[in-house]
Amino acid sequence: MERLFKLSKLEQTIVQFILIAWACVVVFPIFIAVINSLKPNLGEVYKAPFAFPSEWSWDNYWEAWVGANFAKYFLNSAIISGACVLIVTVCASTTAFVLVRMPFKGSVLVFACFMLGVVIPIRLTLAPLFVIVKSLGLLDTLWGVIFVQSASMMPVAVFILTAFLRNVPAELEEAAKMDGALPFQIYWRVVLPLIKPALATVGLLTFVSSWNEYFLPLIFLQSESNYPITLGISQFRLQYDVQWHLMFAGILIMLIPTIVAFLLASRQFIQGLTQGGVKE
Amino acid sequence: MAMKYNQKANLQRIALLTPGVLLYGIFNFLPLLGLLVLALVKWPGIGPIQWVGFENFQILFGNPYFRDQLVNAFLNNIVFFVIIIGAMLILGTGLALLLSFGTWGRNHYRTIFFLPYPLAGAAVAFLMQLLVQTRGPINQMLVGSGITDTAIGFLGEPNLALPTLAVFYSWHRMSFAIILILSAIVAVRVHLLEAAMLDGANRWQTLKAVVFPVLAPAFVLITVIVMVDVFNNADYTLLLMGPEGGPNGRTDIMGTFLFRSAFGGSATSTNVNFGMSATIGLVIAVIILPAALFLALRNVRKD
Numbered sequence: 001m002e003r004l005f006k007l008s009k010l011e012q013t014i015v016q017f018i019l020i021a022w023a024c025v026v027v028f029p030i031f032i033a034v035i036n037s038l039k040p041n042l043g044e045v046y047k048a049p050f051a052f053p054s055e056w057s058w059d060n061y062w063e064a065w066v067g068a069n070f071a072k073y074f075l076n077s078a079i080i081s082g083a084c085v086l087i088v089t090v091c092a093s094t095t096a097f098v099l100v101r102m103p104f105k106g107s108v109l110v111f112a113c114f115m116l117g118v119v120i121p122i123r124l125t126l127a128p129l130f131v132i133v134k135s136l137g138l139l140d141t142l143w144g145v146i147f148v149q150s151a152s153m154m155p156v157a158v159f160i161l162t163a164f165l166r167n168v169p170a171e172l173e174e175a176a177k178m179d180g181a182l183p184f185q186i187y188w189r190v191v192l193p194l195i196k197p198a199l200a201t202v203g204l205l206t207f208v209s210s211w212n213e214y215f216l217p218l219i220f221l222q223s224e225s226n227y228p229i230t231l232g233i234s235q236f237r238l239q240y241d242v243q244w245h246l247m248f249a250g251i252l253i254m255l256i257p258t259i260v261a262f263l264l265a266s267r268q269f270i271q272g273l274t275q276g277g278v279k280e
Numbered sequence: 281m282a283m284k285y286n287q288k289a290n291l292q293r294i295a296l297l298t299p300g301v302l303l304y305g306i307f308n309f310l311p312l313l314g315l316l317v318l319a320l321v322k323w324p325g326i327g328p329i330q331w332v333g334f335e336n337f338q339i340l341f342g343n344p345y346f347r348d349q350l351v352n353a354f355l356n357n358i359v360f361f362v363i364i365i366g367a368m369l370i371l372g373t374g375l376a377l378l379l380s381f382g383t384w385g386r387n388h389y390r391t392i393f394f395l396p397y398p399l400a401g402a403a404v405a406f407l408m409q410l411l412v413q414t415r416g417p418i419n420q421m422l423v424g425s426g427i428t429d430t431a432i433g434f435l436g437e438p439n440l441a442l443p444t445l446a447v448f449y450s451w452h453r454m455s456f457a458i459i460l461i462l463s464a465i466v467a468v469r470v471h472l473l474e475a476a477m478l479d480g481a482n483r484w485q486t487l488k489a490v491v492f493p494v495l496a497p498a499f500v501l502i503t504v505i506v507m508v509d510v511f512n513n514a515d516y517t518l519l520l521m522g523p524e525g526g527p528n529g530r531t532d533i534m535g536t537f538l539f540r541s542a543f544g545g546s547a548t549s550t551n552v553n554f555g556m557s558a559t560i561g562l563v564i565a566v567i568i569l570p571a572a573l574f575l576a577l578r579n580v581r582k583d
Contacts, residue, residue, distance in 0.1 A: 006382050015378050022375055023392050025451070029407050030395070032417055049417035087303065095300030102293050110301065117308050119572035121512040123535065124561040127542050127554040128314025130325075132306065151307030154300065180285065183292040212400035214515050219543070230402040234519065237406060244410055251403045258398045266391055269398065270459055 030255075037061070037248035045244045060249035068240070070253055072225065073232030077211055078257075080146055080228055084210040085203050087150040092157035093199060097191050099158070100165040101173060102183065111162070117155030122148075123215055133220055140222045148220065149210045157202045164198035165191070201268050208258055229254045315565070318558035325542070325554055336559040346556075350563075352529055353537040356442055360533055361510045363446035364453075365503055371450075372457030372502070373495065377487075379458070380465045390462070394455040401452065405519040408448045409435065435520060438530045445516045445531060457502050464498035465491055501578075504571040511568050514539065534564050 007015060036045045037060050039053040064070045095114075099107050122129065129148065138144030172190050181189070192199075214230040221227060224235060233250055240246045262269060319337070322330045340346050375393065379386045396404065411418050412434040419431040434444040468491055476486045514535025517525050523540045525532025542557035565572075 011381075012384065015381065015383050019375070019378055019383065019389050022371075023389060026393055026395060026454075029411055029451075032411060033407055046415060049420060091300035091303050094296040095304075098293055098297040102289075104293070110297075113309055114304060116312065117304065119508070119575050120312055120565055120568075121508065122308055122311070123512045124538070124564050125308075125311035125315055125558075126538065127557040127561065128318050129307070129311040130542065131314065131318070131554070132311060136306075147303065148307050151303050154304040154308065158300070158304075182285075183289055183296060187296060208398050212398075212402070214400070214402045214519070215513070218518075230400055233402055233406060247406060247410060251407050254403045255399055258400065259395075262395070262398045266394065270390075270394065 033248045033252055036245055037252050039245050042243060042245055045248075060245050061253065064236070064246055064250045064253060068236050068246070068250065069224070070229070070232060070236075070250060073227050073229040074253070076142065076226060076232075077228040077230070079142055080149065080217075081207050081210040083142075083146045084150045084153065085206045087146065088153045088157050088206045089199055089203050091150070092154055092161055092202060093192065093195060094187065095154075095158050096161035096165055096195075097183075097187050100162050101170060101186075101191070111158075114155045114158045117152075118159055122152040126219060130219060139220060140226060142226055144220045145217050145226075145228075148216050149213055150206075152216070153206045153209060157206065160202055161195060161198055164195055168194050197268075200265070204261060204265055204268055207261060211258055315558045315561050318555055319562050321555040323554045324552045332555065336553070336555050340556065340559055340563070349529070349532070349537055350560075353525070353532045353534050354567075356525070356529075356531065357511060357533040360442055360446050360449075361507060363443055364450050364510060365506055367446075367450040368454060368457035368502060368506065369499060372454060372461050375454075376458050376461035376465060377491075379462055390458075393458055396452050397455045399452065401515045402519055404448060404452045405516050408451070409520055412444060436527065438527045441521065441527060441531045445520070448516055449510070453506070456505075460498045460502055461495060464495050468494050500574075504574055507571045508568045508575070511535070511564055512538075534560070534567075538564065 032049060035052055036049060038056050038058070039045055040055055040057040040059065044051070044054060065074075099111050133139055133144045133148065136144075138147065172194070173186050176186050176190050211228075212230065213228075217228050217231050221231065224232075227235065233254055236250050237247065240250075320331060320333055322332045322335070340350060379390060383389070410416055413419070414431040414433055414436075418434075422428045423431055432440070435441050472490050473486060476490050481489065511534050514533050517531050517533055517536045518539060521527075521531045521536075523536055523543070525536045538557060538560045541560050542552060542554055544552045
């Protein structure tokens with residue numbers, strides 16, 4: 001065992017060389033974005049993209065944030081992803097609780113319907129979905145996007161939570177039931193604390209995917225005042241296509257929340273990927 | 281008293297189940313069923329709806345204008361998929377193996393490699409596009425080091441655009457493959473490895489006999505998930521090449537075709553039909569159905 005995985009000095013050197021090379025490939029685009037977003041003018045970006053800025057300047061970030069409406073886009077994205085996280089964690093956990101702990105006639109069918117959503121991507125239903133959102137009067141509203149994006153996360157969330165809950169013994173809940181606790185109380189007092197780790201994974205996945213979603217807002221939002229940051233940056237590119245230093249700053253503003261989320265919870269992230277890795 | 285408890289419990293159960301079922305039902309499940317209905321109509325999104333039966337299917341497979349687009353998008357999609365899956369399986373396995381040895385700093389490497397995964401597709405697309413511009417850093421590097429004489433138009437060149445998009449995708453999603461393969465390697469039973477070593481197998485033989493067989497399920501899983509994703513998600517093309525999948529439709533894939541059929545390619549486009557869009561949605565669903573069913577069965581078994 002040890003022998004198999006232990007590397008000789010030469011092997012270690014070669015392996016390190018390859019891994020560093022790939023690390024460079026991974027970090028290179030982000031590094032270029034960071035140094036160029038801090039340059040005071042476009043000339044430096046064109047002339048010496050690999051050099052550090054002659055003078056470190058935060059003006060590009062300020063310009064994107066204030067001048068190009070990024071503050072508004074950022075706020076919309078925060079509202080959308082915050083609401084999605086809240087809705088999905090609440091709705092998916094109550095649904096999983098009922099399906100696993102209080103099954104009824106047809107609960108298997110309900111679960112199967114949710115699993116259909118895991119395998120058939122919501123984008124394919126774009127035409128009927130558009131009709132439904134439009135007939136509910138939710139077109140071009142943040143609520144429309146929030147409902148659609150949370151609904152698109154529900155299948156995976158229900159899947160992760162039901163799988164988790166099945167592996168948790170029901171003893172505590174039985175005891176609470178003996179004491180006359182009703183489902184609301186059992187859910188709130190017993191189940192919710194039990195499923196916290198899985199709920200954290202679900203919340204994280206929902207936050208990142210709703211923050212990053214481009215396609216669904218593209219379909220359902222028209223007015224620029226409703227744009228999340230993914231649409232905002234396309235808008236931004238139309239105006240500032242050649243202003244690379246501003247583009248880099250805008251891109252980085254957009255990446256900051258997900259990078260922060262990742263740094264805070266990289267372990268949950270990787271776990272979520274391997275266990276719930278059913279949908280991109 | 282007991283009766284009363286049961287009644288209350290039942291009501292509360294309904295109350296707990298309703299929000300999730302309504303949310304998913306209205307905004308995800310109903311649209312899925314709606315595909316079957318809308319595929320049978322002709323409707324530009326406003327005005328009267330016209331029932332046409334299977335005419336949309338006939339047009340899609342029979343009318344040269346649509347059929348050519350369908351074939352082109354499908355073939356492009358396959359090329360796109362093959363490049364991505366090839367890169368992911370080869371590089372992903374290589375890197376995962378290297379990380380599985382007693383490599384210095386392997387946890388740090390794993391974290392660094394994972395960095396692109398949570399980034400937004402829109403940001404990755406624009407960032408990469410800036411890097412591969414003719415005046416951009418990568419071309420400066422290529423020309424500066426004398427590898428090429430003139431700058432390469434990675435996204436402008438008809439033959440290069442699609443592979444370039446595939447490289448963007450692979451850069452973004454590589455860690456997904458690395459992590460899944462790595463967790464498969466780590467999960468190999470230690471006693472199997474020890475048995476192989478006792479039998480006098482060297483490292484390569486052990487890898488081949490013990491480790492590679494357990495990678496097959498991980499490979500299948502990665503292939504299936506990537507396939508489902510690239511056949512419905514066309515964000516990179518939409519963002520960078522527009523809904524027409526330029527240059528000359530060379531980057532047009534199923535997702536852009538679907539989008540175009542409902543919302544038109546450009547402002548001048550009048551050829552919009554929600555029925556056709558639903559039809560194309562169904563066709564894509566059928567294409568990815570084997571993969572999707574595989575995933576579903578796997579999930580059910582895992583339960």
